[in-house]
Amino acid sequence: MDNNIVHFLRLASALNPASRLQEPIPVTIELLASVLCCTPRNVKFILRKLEDKGCIEWQPGRGRGHKSGMAFMRSVEEVLEEHLQELTGKGKIKQGIELIGLPEVNGPLQERLLSLLNMHMGYHSETESITGLDTLRIIRNRRMEKLDPATVYRAFESYLIEQICSTLVIYDAKNNSFLPGLAHMWEANPEHTSYIFYLRKRVRFHHGRFLTSKDVKETLLRLTDRQSPVSWHYRDIVSVELQGDHRIRIDLARPNLFFLHLFSCVHMSIVPYDVDFLHQPIGTGPYRLLDYNEKVLVLAAFDDYYAIRPLLDRVEIWYVPELGYNDRTYQLPDTEPGGTGAGEGECANLSIDYPALGCRYIMMNFRRNGRQHHPLFRQVLRMLYHPEALVRELGGNRITPADSFLPWISRRTLWNRPSFEEAEKLLRSSGYQGEEITLAYASRREEEREEAEWLQRRGARIGLNLRLAPYSHFNMGELLRQADLLLAEEVLEDDWQWGMINYFMNRSNHFYSLLQQSQRDEIEAQLQDFAGVPEAAGILLLERAESLIRDNCWVLYGSHLNKRAQLNQSLFGLHTGSFGFLDISRLWIKTGFAETAQGGGIGTGMSNSDSVE
Numbered sequence: 001m002d003n004n005i006v007h008f009l010r011l012a013s014a015l016n017p018a019s020r021l022q023e024p025i026p027v028t029i030e031l032l033a034s035v036l037c038c039t040p041r042n043v044k045f046i047l048r049k050l051e052d053k054g055c056i057e058w059q060p061g062r063g064r065g066h067k068s069g070m071a072f073m074r075s076v077e078e079v080l081e082e083h084l085q086e087l088t089g090k091g092k093i094k095q096g097i098e099l100i101g102l103p104e105v106n107g108p109l110q111e112r113l114l115s116l117l118n119m120h121m122g123y124h125s126e127t128e129s130i131t132g133l134d135t136l137r138i139i140r141n142r143r144m145e146k147l148d149p150a151t152v153y154r155a156f157e158s159y160l161i162e163q164i165c166s167t168l169v170i171y172d173a174k175n176n177s178f179l180p181g182l183a184h185m186w187e188a189n190p191e192h193t194s195y196i197f198y199l200r201k202r203v204r205f206h207h208g209r210f211l212t213s214k215d216v217k218e219t220l221l222r223l224t225d226r227q228s229p230v231s232w233h234y235r236d237i238v239s240v241e242l243q244g245d246h247r248i249r250i251d252l253a254r255p256n257l258f259f260l261h262l263f264s265c266v267h268m269s270i271v272p273y274d275v276d277f278l279h280q281p282i283g284t285g286p287y288r289l290l291d292y293n294e295k296v297l298v299l300a301a302f303d304d305y306y307a308i309r310p311l312l313d314r315v316e317i318w319y320v321p322e323l324g325y326n327d328r329t330y331q332l333p334d335t336e337p338g339g340t341g342a343g344e345g346e347c348a349n350l351s352i353d354y355p356a357l358g359c360r361y362i363m364m365n366f367r368r369n370g371r372q373h374h375p376l377f378r379q380v381l382r383m384l385y386h387p388e389a390l391v392r393e394l395g396g397n398r399i400t401p402a403d404s405f406l407p408w409i410s411r412r413t414l415w416n417r418p419s420f421e422e423a424e425k426l427l428r429s430s431g432y433q434g435e436e437i438t439l440a441y442a443s444r445r446e447e448e449r450e451e452a453e454w455l456q457r458r459g460a461r462i463g464l465n466l467r468l469a470p471y472s473h474f475n476m477g478e479l480l481r482q483a484d485l486l487l488a489e490e491v492l493e494d495d496w497q498w499g500m501i502n503y504f505m506n507r508s509n510h511f512y513s514l515l516q517q518s519q520r521d522e523i524e525a526q527l528q529d530f531a532g533v534p535e536a537a538g539i540l541l542l543e544r545a546e547s548l549i550r551d552n553c554w555v556l557y558g559s560h561l562n563k564r565a566q567l568n569q570s571l572f573g574l575h576t577g578s579f580g581f582l583d584i585s586r587l588w589i590k591t592g593f594a595e596t597a598q599g600g601g602i603g604t605g606m607s608n609s610d611s612v613e
Contacts, residue, residue, distance in 0.1 A: 024069030165269030165283030378553035
C-alpha cells in the first residue's frame with residue numbers, strides 16, 4: 001500500500017476536512033506526529049510528499065505561539081478514486097483491493113470504489129506485446145474453498161475443477177447422452193456388471209506426464225482414501241483391472257445402468273497418481289492453475305490440452321469480500337455500463353436472464369431439539385412460506401412457485417391460498433407456546449434477507465416468534481447448535497438425474513447433515529435400487545424420494561429463480577457449463593473493425609445466454 005495514501009487518510013480522519021476543503025486548518029507539528037505515529041522530523045518529510053502530490057498545502061507557523069496551517073486541496077474521494085484508477089490501470093488489482101479494505105474506507109465511498117474496481121474487471125488484451133495475451137478478470141465476494149474433486153460440494157469450486165480437470169466421459173444435457181472425454185470409447189457387458197474404458201493416447205497432464213489407466217484407478221481409490229461424501233455411489237465396485245496403459249476394466253457386484261453418470265461427474269475428475277492434488281492441483285483440463293492464494297486464483301490456457309485449446313489465455317478470479325453484487329459483469333475496456341457500442345443507439349452491454357435448474361427453499365434442522373420436529377408445526381410453516389404468495393408478493397428474481405427442485409414437476413401443482421386463520425388454528429394444535437424459532441440465512445444474499453423478513457412478518461400475524469440469524473461465513477457446527485431452520489438455494493448440474501441422486505445421498509451437503517439417521521435411512525431405502533433400473537424407473541424413484549421430503553415437510557420449497565448476467569455484446573463463444581456458469585474455455589472477444597474516417601462503425605448483436613451462480 002502507498003504510504004502517502006495511508007498518511008493522507010490518517011490526517012483526513014483526524015482533522016475531518018470534508019467541509020473545509022482548501023481552507024487552512026490550525027495544527028501543530030506535535031499533533032501531526034501523534035496522528036501519523038512518527039517523529040516531528042518525519043512529519044515534515046511526509047507533508048512535503050503530500051504537497052508534491054497536490055493533496056495538501058502547508059503553511060508553517062512563524063514564531064513562538066503561532067500555529068501552522070494545513071489545507072486539504074483535494075477530497076478523500078477524489079484522491080482514492082484517482083489512486084485506484086492508477087493501480088488498476090497498471091494491473092495492480094491486489095493493491096486496489098487492499099486500498100478498498102482500509103479501515104478508513106467505508107459506506108458510500110467503499111461502494112463507489114467497488115463499482116470502479118468492477119469496471120476494471122473483465123477483458124484485457126495485451127495487443128502491443130508479442131504474445132498478445134487475452135485476460136478475463138472476474139470478482140467474487142465469497143472466499144473460495146480448497147479445490148478437491150473428491151470432497152468438493154460448492155458449485156463454483158466444482159466449476160473451477162471442471163476447467164482444470166477432465167472426466168472419462170462427458171454428459172450431453174441437450175441430447176441426454178454421453179460424449180467421449182478422456183475415454184474415446186467404452187463398452188459394457190449385457191448384464192451391465194462390467195465396463196471397459198479405452199483411454200485416449202498422449203493426453204498430457206499439466207506437469208507434462210501422459211495419462212495412463214493407473215491414474216484412473218488411483219482416482220477411484222482416492223475417493224475412498226479421502227472419505228469422499230459421494231463414495232456411496234461407487235460402493236458396488238468390486239475390482240479394477242488395468243489392461244494396459246490405455247484400457248481399464250471395472251467389475252461391479254450388481255448391474256448398474258447409471259454407471260456412466262458416475263464417470264462424467266466432477267468427483268471423478270481424473271487426477272495424476274504421482275501428485276498430491278490438494279497441494280498441487282493438476283489435471284488434463286483446458287486450463288492449468290497458475291496461482292492460488294487468499295486474494296486471487298489465476299488460470300492459464302494449457303497449450304497441450306488434448307481437445308481444442310481455449311481462445312482466452314488467462315483468467316483471474318479476485319476475492320473482494322462483501323462486494324454485494326448479485327450479477328456478474330463481464331465488462332470490456334473503454335465502455336461504460338449501459339453505454340453504447342459501435343453503432344448509434346446500440347447497447348454495448350446486454351442483461352441476460354435465464355431460469356436456474358433448482359430453487360430456493362427452507363430446510364428443517366432435525367439435529368436440534370425444537371418445535372420443528374412436530375408435523376403440524378411444519379405444516380404451519382408450509383402455509384406461511386407459501387410459494388405462490390412468495391412469488392406474487394415479492395417478485396424479483398423469483399419467477400415461478402416451486403413444489404420441486406425441477407420446474408417441470410412444479411408446473412403440475414395447482415396452488416390454493418391457505419388463510420392466516422387456518423394457519424393460526426393449526427399452530428395452536430401443534431402445541432406451540434410462543435418459543436423463539438431461529439431462521440438462518442446468508443447475509444450476502446439480498447433476496448434471502450428479503451424473504452426471511454417476509455416470512456417473519458407473516459409469522460407475527462399468527463403469533464409465531466421467528467428470530468432471524470444472518471450469517472456471513474457458513475459454519476455447520478454452529479448452525480446445528482443454534483438454528484431451527486435454514487434458508488438455502490440449490491442449483492443442479494446439467495445432468496439433473498445425477499444432481500438429484502447426489503443431493504439425496506451426498507454425506508457432506510447441508511440437507512443430509514440436518515437429518516436424523518432414521519430419515520436418511522428412509523431416503524436410502526427409496527433409492528437403494530436406483531442405479532440398477534432403466535432410466536424411466538430411476539426417474540420415478542427420484543420423484544418418490546422427493547415426495548417423501550415434500551409430503552413430510554422436511555424441506556419447504558419456495559421459488560424457482562431467474563439468474564442474470566451482464567454481458568458485453570463483443571463477447572462471443574457464450575456457452576454455459578455445469579451449474580450454469582459461463583464456459584470460459586469457449587469464450588473469445590471480437591473487437592470489430594476500426595472506425596472509419598467518417599466515424600462510422602459496424603455493430604454486432606448477440607443474444608446467447610451467459611450464466612452466473
